[in-house]
Structure formats: structure tokens, C-alpha cells
Amino acid sequence: MTGSLHLVSLPLAPERFFASDNFSGAHPRYLAAIERANAGHVMAYGGDAITKSAVSMFQELCQADVDVLFTFNGTGSNIVALGSLLRSAESVICSEWAHINVDETGAPEHILGIKLHDVISPDAKVKPEHIVAASSALGNVHHVQPGVVSITQATELGTVYSIDEIRVICDTAHSFGMRVHLDGARISNATAALGGDAKTFRAMTFDAGVDAVSFGGTKNAMFGAEAVLLRRGVASDRSGFIRKQNTQLPSKMRYMAAQFVEALTDDLWLETARHANQMASRLYKALEDLTSLQMTPPAVNSLYPILPPDVKEQLQAWNFFWDWDLSRSQVRWMTSWDTSPADVDAFAAGVRAALLGR
Ligand SMILES: Cc1ncc(COP(=O)(O)O)c(C=O)c1O
Structure with missing residues (x-):
């Protein structure tokens, strides 16, 4: 990680990542x-x-x-x-x-x-x-x-x-x-x-x-x-x-x-996908008041917010996720079949603390 990291203290990181649905294990x-x-x-x-x-x-x-x-x-x-x-x-x-x-x-x-x-x-x-x-x-x-x-x-x-x-x-x-x-x-x-x-x-x-x-x-x-x-x-x-x-x-x-x-x-393929989509919606709702993120409601299981570079780096060090368009400091948050509501709430709390504490 480069640049000046803010020393805002962040809550406990979620158990799971918001980087990719490839990060999760198998059902x-x-x-x-x-x-x-x-x-x-x-x-x-x-x-x-x-x-x-x-x-x-x-x-x-x-x-x-x-x-x-x-x-x-x-x-x-x-x-x-x-x-x-x-x-x-x-x-x-x-x-x-x-x-x-x-x-x-x-x-x-x-x-x-x-x-x-x-x-x-x-x-x-x-x-x-x-x-x-x-x-x-x-x-x-x-x-x-x-x-x-x-x-x-x-x-x-x-x-x-x-x-x-x-x-x-x-x-x-x-x-x-x-x-x-x-x-x-x-x-x-x-x-x-x-x-x-x-x-x-x-x-x-x-x-x-x-x-x-x-x-x-x-x-x-x-x-x-x-x-x-x-x-x-x-x-x-x-x-x-x-x-x-x-x-x-x-x-x-x-x-x-x-x-x-x-x-x-018995449509397990749809059940797991529906769950991942719902978790992305939950994350969106938890953070939609933070308009600087410039998020639109998710259609599926991913969100593409804009983060100030220092906040982005601190959050990536806390709970890793991928850059998406570096020229705009845009990242991707992605949920998975096993993302839990508690993961979402913990992740949202960390994002909120990092953004508002700066
Ligand atoms: C849209 C899309 N197509 C294809 C792939 C290919 O996946 P794999 O890594 O299994 O080759 C991916 C993986 O991220 C993807 O996102």
C-alpha cells in the first residue's frame, strides 16, 4: 500500500471478503x-x-x-x-x-x-x-x-x-x-x-x-x-x-x-444467486445516504463505488477488494452465495467509519 493512510480506527472486519464471488468456497x-x-x-x-x-x-x-x-x-x-x-x-x-x-x-x-x-x-x-x-x-x-x-x-x-x-x-x-x-x-x-x-x-x-x-x-x-x-x-x-x-x-x-x-x-443455482444479489442490495441500502460513493442500486451482486484514494487504501488493507477503474478511484464490491447479513453490516460500518472519520 502506498500514500498516506488515515489512521481512522475501523471496526472489526467482516468474516468474508467483498472482492469477488470467486473468493468464496463451494456450497x-x-x-x-x-x-x-x-x-x-x-x-x-x-x-x-x-x-x-x-x-x-x-x-x-x-x-x-x-x-x-x-x-x-x-x-x-x-x-x-x-x-x-x-x-x-x-x-x-x-x-x-x-x-x-x-x-x-x-x-x-x-x-x-x-x-x-x-x-x-x-x-x-x-x-x-x-x-x-x-x-x-x-x-x-x-x-x-x-x-x-x-x-x-x-x-x-x-x-x-x-x-x-x-x-x-x-x-x-x-x-x-x-x-x-x-x-x-x-x-x-x-x-x-x-x-x-x-x-x-x-x-x-x-x-x-x-x-x-x-x-x-x-x-x-x-x-x-x-x-x-x-x-x-x-x-x-x-x-x-x-x-x-x-x-x-x-x-x-x-x-x-x-x-x-x-x-x-431444485433450483439451487437460483437460490444461491438470489442470495448473493440480496446481499448486494442490503449493502447498497446500508450506504446509500453516502452520496459521495456515487453508487446506483445493484442489478445483481456487485456495486461500483467511487472512494477517495486514501480511504480506498485503508479499506483495502482492512478487508481486501479490487480496484475497477483506477482513473476514477472506482472499486468493485461483490457479494457471494455465502455472504451473511452480518458480513454486510460489518463491511458497511467499516466503510462509513473510514469515510466519515477522515
Ligand atoms: C464475465 C466473466 N467471464 C468469464 C470469466 C472467466 O472466469 P475464469 O476465471 O474461470 O476463467 C469471469 C471471471 O471472473 C468473468 O467475470
């Missing part, structure tokens, strides 16, 4: 599901009964003709999804904030050998006009061809596309022959926010016209379990090969699949 029910799956020898690489159940549960959830591929992590899911949608000499349109653009160490460019066409978007959403503008390159042999639009739901700034917005994005992309990928690292939080049931999930994905979904599990209480959902007939029928070539084919797939069976059996 005991997922660990129990792994334990139950841990019996005897079964076929590897997805040939086992648990994986078959998880695949059909996802197909039931999507009510669409989809292939389901389990993967190790979210970056890998995005690679498999994009690789399955792209054709040669094509690029991907995404927002400047997209995880594929800023937080994957150039993996899409490095692994897929493609160009990302990142568009300026203060709310991290791709707009139909971005697609229309990019389409001017179509047919010009000197220009990379925009082939896929990638949107993130919920976005990297905690905003959420409405179902209508996604439908218009898909219609616009499809009208130019482009396909649509949805990075759903936090699709469960978005589903909980927009209606909280399977119908909402469908409405914002395959019913709206999305062609591939990276379905996140790890951030929502699972342990290293992610899935890629691909619309058949649009995505490559060689997606299984693409997954293997990109090192995302798990040999002991049953352990991942078992977690998704557990998640989809």
Missing part, C-alpha cells in the same frame, strides 16, 4: 454431490451416467436443440463457445469491458487467432448500432469479417441486459449473418434478477436468439464446474474436437456433472 451440497459421485469406476470423458443426466437436465432447461459441453473454467468456456461459432477470417464484436477483452490475457486472440472488435460502452453493453457500424466491413476482402457478437450477462459493470435488449441484439446480428455468444459467468445472478425461474433463463438466451452460452458455475458456489451450451445447426458440429484441442475436456467429468445435477434438481 456443501456441491461437495456432497461430488462425494456421492466418487464411487467406483465409470466411463471417462463424459461417457458416464451422471454426465448424461446433467446434459439432459440442461437440455430440459433450455428447451432447445443444444449440445452441452462441460469445461474447467470460464475462460475455457468462452474459447470453446467462440471457437464453435466462428468461421475463418472472422472477428468478435464485444464491449470494451468484456472479460474476453480485458481479463483473459488475450486468450481468444492467442488461442483462436482471431481479432476482437471492442466497442466503447460506458455501461458495458453492446448496442445494436455497434453491430450495424461493424457490418460495413462485411464483404470487403481487406477487412476481417465480423462474425460473432459476444455479450456478457450480467455485465462486467454489474448491468443487466433486458430480455428485449438481447432479442434486438440477436435479431440485428442475425440480420447480418452473425452469431451471438453470451458470456454467462454470472447468468444465474442475471436470471435471479430478471424473474428467477427457468422461463426467464430461456427468454434471455435461446428464445431470444442467443446461439451459444458460457454457463458459469464456479462463481455461483460450485467447484471448478462450467458448461458451454451450443445451438445445434448454428454452432460447429465439431465443438467436441474444439473443446479437446483447447485442453478443456475433463476426463473425470462426473465430478463436474454431479454439481450441475445438484444445481438443476
